[in-house]
Amino acid sequence: MASIFEEIADAVVKAESEAKVRGLTQKALDEGHPVKKILEDGLVKGMNEIGERWKQGDAFIPEVLLSAEMMRAGIDVVKELIIRDGIKPLGKVVIGTVQGDVHSIGKSLVGMMLQSSGFEVQDLGVDVTVGKFVEVVKAQKPDLLALSALLTTTMPAMEDTIKAVKKEGLKIKTIIGGSPTSQVYATSIGADGYASDAVSAVDKVKELLDLPPEIRFL
Amino acid sequence: MGKCITRFISDADVKKMRTEAINILEEVGVKVSHEGAKQMLEKAGAKVDYQTDLVKIPGELSEECLRRLPGKVVLGGRQPDKDVVLEPGNERVYNRGMSGGEYYIDLQDGKYRKAVLSDVKDWAIATDGTKGIDICCMPYYYDPGLNVSVRDVHGFEILLENTTKPIELQPYGKKNIEYMIEMCLAEYGSKKEFKKRPRFMCMIGPVSPLHWHGNSVDMLLLAGQYGIPVEPDPMPIAGAGGPVTILGNTLLSLAEHLSAVVISELANPGAPVIFAPRPVAMNMATGQVIEASVEVAMISAIQTQVAREGFGWPTDMYAFVSDSPVTDGQSIIDRCFNATFCAFAGADILTGWGCLEASITLDIVQLAIDSEIADMTARALKGVEVNDDTLGLEAIRRVGAGTGNTFLTDPHTIKYFKTEYRKPQILTYARRKAWEAEGRKDLYERAKEKVKRLLSEHKPAPADAALVKEWREITERAEKEIVRMSTV
Ligand code: B12
Numbered sequence: 001m002a003s004i005f006e007e008i009a010d011a012v013v014k015a016e017s018e019a020k021v022r023g024l025t026q027k028a029l030d031e032g033h034p035v036k037k038i039l040e041d042g043l044v045k046g047m048n049e050i051g052e053r054w055k056q057g058d059a060f061i062p063e064v065l066l067s068a069e070m071m072r073a074g075i076d077v078v079k080e081l082i083i084r085d086g087i088k089p090l091g092k093v094v095i096g097t098v099q100g101d102v103h104s105i106g107k108s109l110v111g112m113m114l115q116s117s118g119f120e121v122q123d124l125g126v127d128v129t130v131g132k133f134v135e136v137v138k139a140q141k142p143d144l145l146a147l148s149a150l151l152t153t154t155m156p157a158m159e160d161t162i163k164a165v166k167k168e169g170l171k172i173k174t175i176i177g178g179s180p181t182s183q184v185y186a187t188s189i190g191a192d193g194y195a196s197d198a199v200s201a202v203d204k205v206k207e208l209l210d211l212p213p214e215i216r217f218l
Numbered sequence: 219m220g221k222c223i224t225r226f227i228s229d230a231d232v233k234k235m236r237t238e239a240i241n242i243l244e245e246v247g248v249k250v251s252h253e254g255a256k257q258m259l260e261k262a263g264a265k266v267d268y269q270t271d272l273v274k275i276p277g278e279l280s281e282e283c284l285r286r287l288p289g290k291v292v293l294g295g296r297q298p299d300k301d302v303v304l305e306p307g308n309e310r311v312y313n314r315g316m317s318g319g320e321y322y323i324d325l326q327d328g329k330y331r332k333a334v335l336s337d338v339k340d341w342a343i344a345t346d347g348t349k350g351i352d353i354c355c356m357p358y359y360y361d362p363g364l365n366v367s368v369r370d371v372h373g374f375e376i377l378l379e380n381t382t383k384p385i386e387l388q389p390y391g392k393k394n395i396e397y398m399i400e401m402c403l404a405e406y407g408s409k410k411e412f413k414k415r416p417r418f419m420c421m422i423g424p425v426s427p428l429h430w431h432g433n434s435v436d437m438l439l440l441a442g443q444y445g446i447p448v449e450p451d452p453m454p455i456a457g458a459g460g461p462v463t464i465l466g467n468t469l470l471s472l473a474e475h476l477s478a479v480v481i482s483e484l485a486n487p488g489a490p491v492i493f494a495p496r497p498v499a500m501n502m503a504t505g506q507v508i509e510a511s512v513e514v515a516m517i518s519a520i521q522t523q524v525a526r527e528g529f530g531w532p533t534d535m536y537a538f539v540s541d542s543p544v545t546d547g548q549s550i551i552d553r554c555f556n557a558t559f560c561a562f563a564g565a566d567i568l569t570g571w572g573c574l575e576a577s578i579t580l581d582i583v584q585l586a587i588d589s590e591i592a593d594m595t596a597r598a599l600k601g602v603e604v605n606d607d608t609l610g611l612e613a614i615r616r617v618g619a620g621t622g623n624t625f626l627t628d629p630h631t632i633k634y635f636k637t638e639y640r641k642p643q644i645l646t647y648a649r650r651k652a653w654e655a656e657g658r659k660d661l662y663e664r665a666k667e668k669v670k671r672l673l674s675e676h677k678p679a680p681a682d683a684a685l686v687k688e689w690r691e692i693t694e695r696a697e698k699e700i701v702r703m704s705t706v
Contacts, residue, residue: 060502152358
């Protein structure tokens with residue numbers, strides 16, 4: 001018979017219902033298993049598996065996102081214990097599409113991928129002013145700020161945002177993306193990183209925050 | 219005789235989609251982030267939540283606004299013979315390129331690079347000199363020192379100067395349109411004259427699902443005041459910004475367009491509004507958009523049918539589209555499917571000449587090939603007229619059965635052989651020996667030669683020198699006055 005961890009992982013991969021994942025997670029807790037193990041061998045393992053399948057072309061984005069929701073439902077159950085045991089998300093990320101730009105889909109995809117990879121993500125939406133970014137960064141002190149722009153006309157707002165954040169003297173890494181941007185452009189405006197798609201964005205963010213590629217949760 | 223039109227869904231289905239589109243605005247509503255528009259909609263009977271911007275539009279209000287749409291949309295060329303006139307029952311189909319596409323395949327060395335200022339001029343000249351393309355569009359170029367926030371205004375100036383055909387663009391904001399209007403007024407002399415046959419139309423889109431940002435509403439309202447045709451471009455990416463199914467995606471686009479009609483007609487009764495959706499699907503394996511699959515072509519076709527039969531809207535459809543990054547077999551397959559589906563569904567305008575890679579890259583050689591595809595499409599659309607003469611009844615009788623005679627010199631052949639068959643521009647009907655003798659040139663080579671010749675030979679009729687000067691001054695002023703968007 002499959003272990004409770006395998007059952008959890010399987011429920012995350014199959015993504016039949018959040019209730020099922022919650023139930024299994026609660027069962028594992030009731031059986032006295034440590035939270036870290038429930039995460040690593042159950043919830044996160046399932047997420048890794050679907051991620052791997054997606055990379056192989058055997059799973060699709062909606063399935064990956066659904067599994068991420070399942071994982072989150074499970075994490076909800078053990079949330080308090082995670083805090084008690086000092087288990088932390090990989091880092092905190094603030095993401096948004098810059099001022100004047102309402103393209104949201106690429107940005108949301110990157111946000112969701114980061115979230116399902118173990119980051120805590122705050123998505124500020126689209127058409128986010130420089131002032132708003134600065135305000136949130138000052139208040140929330142995230143580890144990384146991610147900016148999206150799909151219009152050539154709004155790319156300069158990335159530069160303005162990065163400059164404004166730096167001016168505040170905050171210790172924060174920055175990454176940019178969106179189809180008209182590039183590594184060259186990122187470098188030219190003083191962004192720490194660039195990624196061309198949601199998958200490489202996750203790898204790049206880990207690199208920028210000095211995290212090993214395979215890690216999920218600290 | 220009328221255009222040869224194919225129907226994809228039944229009368230009852232068209233009716234259902236019309237009803238459901240109206241219901242969506244009544245039940246789900248549309249988010250309108252624009253104070254003035256919200257007040258206007260509330261006054262007209264819509265239910266408005268000022269906190270969330272959600273506006274629920276009663277069916278009667280939609281119907282009332284639909285009745286206000288003009289029966290005819292005119293887009294002016296520099297002279298009236300270049301005008302584009304859209305009205306129900308149009309016998310012909312119009313064609314255009316697409317404003318956008320920031321990357322460009324260099325005509326000389328074939329290399330992929332960013333579009334630059336000189337490409338805009340080439341594009342305008344090629345459009346001006348190419349038969350079958352009726353509306354000129356603008357590549358999104360880069361230029362050292364360019365203030366990108368006025369790129370649309372500057373590009374517009376170049377188009378005005380280098381083409382006598384009407385213009386389409388995707389403006390960045392209300393202020394930008396104001397400068398373009400100023401340029402036009404310099405040419406037309408008065409708002410009244412301009413309104414009769416406005417020189418340009420604007421693509422102004424909602425954000426799917428069902429959201430109008432303030433900037434877009436500002437542009438819709440301004441365009442309406444001047445009678446500038448607007449092209450709302452609902453773009454619910456199937457599976458992301460909109461329902462994943464062909465029909466669900468079609469329906470959401472219709473509802474979104476209807477919301478544009480309501481806003482435009484309430485503010486400016488009689489304002490011209492063209493249905494110009496841009497169906498795209500999400501590639502669920504990678505997250506990128508797919509712009510030209512056969513399913514996307516089906517969405518386009520059904521959208522066209524419902525827009526036309528259900529609502530009587532003029533339609534401008536993404537027809538010459540491809541997901542291929544280069545002009546190749548796929549780029550031709552993609553656009554042939556999409557263009558023919560749209561054309562036979564009855565679209566008024568077929569869009570996208572020269573576009574590759576989901577409209578991100580432009581190839582002027584592809585534009586030359588599109589000229590051929592469009593000509594073939596137009597030929598097929600003309601269809602056939604059935605009568606004894608076209609059936610060749612007499613000729614068949616004359617030549618008889620197994621008599622050894624042929625139709626070669628029969629009067630029926632002489633009468634029709636020139637008009638029945640279209641003459642190709644760049645397709646070859648040569649067999650191998652002749653083709654080899656002609657230099658073994660493939661389609662791309664032949665199209666490239668054609669476009670090179672066109673660019674060196676075609677000189678668009680020059681615009682009035684005083685006007686050109688005035689346009690320049692207006693652009694320069696725009697460059698100074700419109701600051702980089704981000705610093706606003
Ligand atoms: C859908 C779409 C829209 C929709 C957006 C709906 C929405 N909710 O997002 C609507 C209709 C609103 C729209 C409007 C406009 N659009 Co538009 N739009 C597109 C389209 C077709 C697809 C974009 C998309 O969602 N792709 C799918 C996502 C998943 O891909 P992506 O955004 O590239 O994101 C990926 C990567 O770039 C990267 N990424 C993205 N963000 C980030 C951030 C970080 C930190 C990182 C690391 C990575 C990253 O990862 C993502 C996932 O892999 C593109 C054309 C195209 N073929 O791409 C044009 C396009 C972007 N639009 C364009 C234009 C011109 C406009 C308008 C000005 C047109 C108009 N006048 O109405 C307006 C501008 C509105 C505004 N102020 O922002 C041009 C841009 C040209 C330019 N560079 O300046 C394009 C290229 C089309 C064209 N050829 O003309 N658009």
